[in-house]
Amino acid sequence: TGDLPDVARVDIVNTASYAAQGGLVALDSFEDFSTVSAQCLSGPLSTNFYKDHYYGLPLDTNCKAAVINMDKMAEIGLTQVPTTIEEFVAAAEGYGSYLWNVSGVGTWDMYPYFWLFGGTLTNEDYTQATGYLNSDASINAINTMLDLHARGIFTIRDVDGSVDAWDGISSGAYAMFFEGPWYFSSYAEREAAGIVPATIPTYEGRSASVVGGENIAIFASSTNQEAAYLFTKFMVSEEVQLAMLQSGQLPILTSLVNNETVTANPVWAVYMKQMESAMARIPSPNNSNIDQIWSDAMTNIFTAGADVTEELTLAAELMDAELE
Numbered sequence: 001t002g003d004l005p006d007v008a009r010v011d012i013v014n015t016a017s018y019a020a021q022g023g024l025v026a027l028d029s030f031e032d033f034s035t036v037s038a039q040c041l042s043g044p045l046s047t048n049f050y051k052d053h054y055y056g057l058p059l060d061t062n063c064k065a066a067v068i069n070m071d072k073m074a075e076i077g078l079t080q081v082p083t084t085i086e087e088f089v090a091a092a093e094g095y096g097s098y099l100w101n102v103s104g105v106g107t108w109d110m111y112p113y114f115w116l117f118g119g120t121l122t123n124e125d126y127t128q129a130t131g132y133l134n135s136d137a138s139i140n141a142i143n144t145m146l147d148l149h150a151r152g153i154f155t156i157r158d159v160d161g162s163v164d165a166w167d168g169i170s171s172g173a174y175a176m177f178f179e180g181p182w183y184f185s186s187y188a189e190r191e192a193a194g195i196v197p198a199t200i201p202t203y204e205g206r207s208a209s210v211v212g213g214e215n216i217a218i219f220a221s222s223t224n225q226e227a228a229y230l231f232t233k234f235m236v237s238e239e240v241q242l243a244m245l246q247s248g249q250l251p252i253l254t255s256l257v258n259n260e261t262v263t264a265n266p267v268w269a270v271y272m273k274q275m276e277s278a279m280a281r282i283p284s285p286n287n288s289n290i291d292q293i294w295s296d297a298m299t300n301i302f303t304a305g306a307d308v309t310e311e312l313t314l315a316a317e318l319m320d321a322e323l324e
Contacts, residue, residue: 004222006222006224006231007217007219007222007228007232008219009059009214009216010056010215010216010217011215012047012211012215012281012283015048015215015217015283016050016283016287017287018055019051020050020285020324021285023219023220024056024218024219024220025055025219025225025228026053026054026055027056027229033054037057039255040236040253040254041252041275041276043275044061044275044280045058046211047213047215048217050283050285051324055217056215056216056217057232057236057252058215058252059213059214059216059236059252060214060244060249060250060251060252061213061250061251062180062181062211062212062213062250062271063210063211063212063271063275063278064112064179064180064200064210065178065179065180065209065270065271065274066176066178066198066199066201067169067177067179067195067196067197068081068175068195068197068198069172069174069175070196071172072099072173072175073091073175075095076091076092076099076175078091081196081198081201084201084202085202086203087201088100089148093151093153095152097173098152098153098160098162099153099176100174100176101155101156101163101168101169101176101177102156102157102178103157103165104156104157104158105156105158105159105294105298105299106294107290107291107295108281110294111279111281112208112210113145113178114138114142115141115208115209115210115279116141117142117145118137118140118141118144118206119137119140119141120133120135120138121282121319122282122319126284127323128320129315129316129319129320130313130316133312133315133316133319134309134312134316139308139309139312146302149302165179166179178200178209181271185248191266199270199273200274200277206277207274207277208277208278208279209279210278210279210281211278211281216236218232236252238253238256242261250268250271250275251272256272257272257276282323284323286322286323286324289322290319290322290323293319293322294315294319297311297312297315
């Protein structure tokens with residue numbers, strides 16, 4: 001229509017695309033941006049990065065954390081949420097059926113596992129995948145998943161035809177899967193069934209998750225950019241972020257991770273703590289192509305038995321062509 005707003009809420013996967021078209025204001029051009037952005041959680045903030053500039057601020061966020069069936073954990077001898085993946089795997093060894101589920105091989109599903117086991121997608125400014133996606137650490141991360149799959153501990157629904165994670169955790173087929181806070185929209189009901197949220201158990205000392213949510217951005221066509229920026233800063237203030245939390249939108253400020261409003265809620269407390277180790281999918285205008293490259297590589301590895309090193313090297317080369 002040619003009639004754009006001054007400020008918009010933008011899905012994190014679209015921010016770089018709008019920036020690439022020249023549609024957004026680089027907010028780091030404002031004098032106090034470094035001070036404002038320093039208050040944000042690093043994962044959500046990074047979704048605004050494109051070609052050495054930040055084209056928005058995080059507005060609301062989410063991530064995946066562990067969903068635990070404590071009754072199933074008790075069956076394998078764990079009376080508390082495991083603090084490490086190593087502890088969980090040792091208990092699950094030889095159980096006889098899959099205990100840990102992920103739905104598919106796409107980026108939203110698989111990245112948390114890839115990062116958890118030590119994988120890396122690109123360099124820090126998201127301009128090169130070769131040397132990172134096909135690094136020894138990334139190859140080892142995929143091989144770790146393959147090993148857990150071969151040992152009957154870890155299942156991929158879309159590969160194995162196994163029970164869906166939501167159904168399996170509720171029925172007691174699974175002990176654990178990773179999901180967003182929406183799983184606990186009825187927390188009392190989940191808790192009564194013995195299902196609780198927890199931060200993702202660490203592997204070799206690290207936890208990991210994937211960032212979701214929306215950013216707030218200013219359109220380049222705005223004739224009120226200074227006022228729009230003031231409004232943007234207002235929207236990421238503690239006052240507004242806490243108000244949005246009451247509607248279920250997780251805040252993006254580091255200062256609110258341990259805020260009493262957050263810590264008093266058993267779901268918010270877990271997911272905000274997990275946000276500290278949550279990372280962004282590659283912020284790129286070519287996001288859909290990058291997702292497809294990843295999914296194709298994982299499908300070839302997990303269903304066709306493709307060589308991990310060769311597949312990741314090819315995927316890295318293809319991603320390089322999509323990164324700018």
